[in-house]
Amino acid sequence: MRIIIPVESGDALAAVRGFLKRLLEAEVVEAVLVPMETPAGTITPALVADPDLLDAANPLAPVMGLNAARVAGHVSIREPRGRIGAVLRSCELRALVELVKLQQASLEDLVTIGVDCLGTYDVAVYNAMRADGGVDLAAYLATARSGELAPQEGYAFRDGCQMCEKPHVEGADVTLELFGADLSAGIPVTLPDEMAEKLGLSPAEEDGRRAEVVEKVVAARTQVRDARFAEMRQRLDQEGIEGVFAACVRCHNCMTVCPICYCKTCLFKSPVFDHEPMQYMNWARRKGATRLPADTMLFHLTRLNHMVLSCVGCGMCTSDCPAELPVGLVFRAIGQQVQAVFDYVPGRDVEEPLPLVTFREDEWMEVGEE
Amino acid sequence: MNNDAFEPKIVAFLCNWCTYTGADLAGTSRIQYPPNVRIIRLMCSGAVDPTYVLKPLLDGADGVLIGGCHPGDCHYQSGNYKARRRIIALKEILKSAGYDEDRVWLRWISASEGQRFAETVTKMTEFLKEKGPNPMRQKWAV
Numbered sequence A: 001m002r003i004i005i006p007v008e009s010g011d012a013l014a015a016v017r018g019f020l021k022r023l024l025e026a027e028v029v030e031a032v033l034v035p036m037e038t039p040a041g042t043i044t045p046a047l048v049a050d051p052d053l054l055d056a057a058n059p060l061a062p063v064m065g066l067n068a069a070r071v072a073g074h075v076s077i078r079e080p081r082g083r084i085g086a087v088l089r090s091c092e093l094r095a096l097v098e099l100v101k102l103q104q105a106s107l108e109d110l111v112t113i114g115v116d117c118l119g120t121y122d123v124a125v126y127n128a129m130r131a132d133g134g135v136d137l138a139a140y141l142a143t144a145r146s147g148e149l150a151p152q153e154g155y156a157f158r159d160g161c162q163m164c165e166k167p168h169v170e171g172a173d174v175t176l177e178l179f180g181a182d183l184s185a186g187i188p189v190t191l192p193d194e195m196a197e198k199l200g201l202s203p204a205e206e207d208g209r210r211a212e213v214v215e216k217v218v219a220a221r222t223q224v225r226d227a228r229f230a231e232m233r234q235r236l237d238q239e240g241i242e243g244v245f246a247a248c249v250r251c252h253n254c255m256t257v258c259p260i261c262y263c264k265t266c267l268f269k270s271p272v273f274d275h276e277p278m279q280y281m282n283w284a285r286r287k288g289a290t291r292l293p294a295d296t297m298l299f300h301l302t303r304l305n306h307m308v309l310s311c312v313g314c315g316m317c318t319s320d321c322p323a324e325l326p327v328g329l330v331f332r333a334i335g336q337q338v339q340a341v342f343d344y345v346p347g348r349d350v351e352e353p354l355p356l357v358t359f360r361e362d363e364w365m366e367v368g369e370e
Numbered sequence B: 001m002n003n004d005a006f007e008p009k010i011v012a013f014l015c016n017w018c019t020y021t022g023a024d025l026a027g028t029s030r031i032q033y034p035p036n037v038r039i040i041r042l043m044c045s046g047a048v049d050p051t052y053v054l055k056p057l058l059d060g061a062d063g064v065l066i067g068g069c070h071p072g073d074c075h076y077q078s079g080n081y082k083a084r085r086r087i088i089a090l091k092e093i094l095k096s097a098g099y100d101e102d103r104v105w106l107r108w109i110s111a112s113e114g115q116r117f118a119e120t121v122t123k124m125t126e127f128l129k130e131k132g133p134n135p136m137r138q139k140w141a142v
Helices: A012-025 A051-056 A069-074 A090-101 A123-131 A137-146 A193-199 A209-244 A253-257 A277-287 A296-310 A327-341 B019-028 B050-059 B079-096 B114-131
Strands: A002-006 A031-037 A043-048 A084-089 A110-115 A174-176 A186-190 B010-015 B037-042 B063-068 B104-108
Touching: A002 A012, A012 A031, A012 A051, A012 A084, A012 A137, A012 A186, A031 A051, A069 A084, A069 A090, A084 A090, A090 A110, A137 A209, A209 A296, A209 A327, A296 A327, A296 B050, A296 B079, A327 B079, B010 B019, B010 B050, B010 B114, B019 B037, B019 B063, B019 B114, B037 B114, B050 B063, B050 B079, B063 B079, B063 B114, B079 B104, B104 B114
Parallel strands: A031 A084, A084 A110, A110 A174, B010 B037, B010 B063, B063 B104
Antiparallel strands: A002 A186, A031 A043, A174 A186
């Protein structure tokens, strides 16, 4: 059912908070996983059980410090667990779908509450904005109506967001449909009929405006994406991955913030790569010199092999790279090609098996027979 | 570089049940094949993590051969089917990352195909001689 949450005196955030409170009070969920404003003014996901604390919830803040799919896994992975409403952006929802397939999260007792994303800033940029005149939330939310998404004057959205062609939520249990809406008047929400009944909400007219605006946003973003992919592919052809990632210090940040990289102990943090001192000497002698830390490109190429089929393009890896490497762009550009081979779209459907854990006997019959 | 003098190095990951036994048969049958291959025995081609293939390539090996049972013959039912998908993904990634994917060969060779093993190594050696050394031999900054 599609309903409209009324917005009073232009305060969309208060309306969203009110909606989340009602979910708790009507016992639709036992707790809400949602970005919260800390007393320090920063934003972090938190699991909120007390409706009063939802006055600090801010799922509309245009900042993304981590992909919350990871923590949605923490609170859902095994029973016993609470029935939780998880407020997620589109890329977080897609990552969650992949984590479910990787058996690192469960949708069983999770109510996914998707929020259309108008673009996010890196934490450092967001903090700079707050220090320098503040974040104009009303102006930001106003871009939803036309779909002419733009960062605040003098700032830029996260690299991942700039080329995100899937900012709109698909497949959530509850969707806050920001695109196409006049958010100073009301927030359209689609939700299951029985949930709407429980909340005492009545249906609103569908105006078709969201689909129209989403189409426009997707077209604009796809254009940016394709141009950046083409540029990166050319660089990879010319320089190889060791050229593009030449400044990597192998800090593993990209892996740590990646919602898909779930291994408790990554191979690259294991003793497998604790080489003997003489091994480094052997390598140095063989090629004349050997890069240290060792195995840097092996790390990236292995990570590509292990997770690129599930890369949802959230761009957290780029956001958190101390060397400012275009990690997300490389993974997305390569990912698109590999995903196409298996006709796989990460985050599309939780029922669709991961390409590397399934197979058909009658595929690629010619491979290996040469 | 004079390619006549160039002897490619091939690292081969062979499954215990089929291709390794096939290589053994080639030996016991005294079938001649080039000594350019270094064989590592695994229990199954499905046990080949992409990183095993990438490591020698980045270190400068000229080729990597993965040998497994023919489809339908895997002693663990489906290891080779999974290996097939994994190697297809690996080659696509290598290609898109700017590397030569044709240095990686996946071949189904059964325990009775000593001749096929010898032919495969011969063909791969000739192919790599033609292709030239892996540029990674010279690249220290990887």
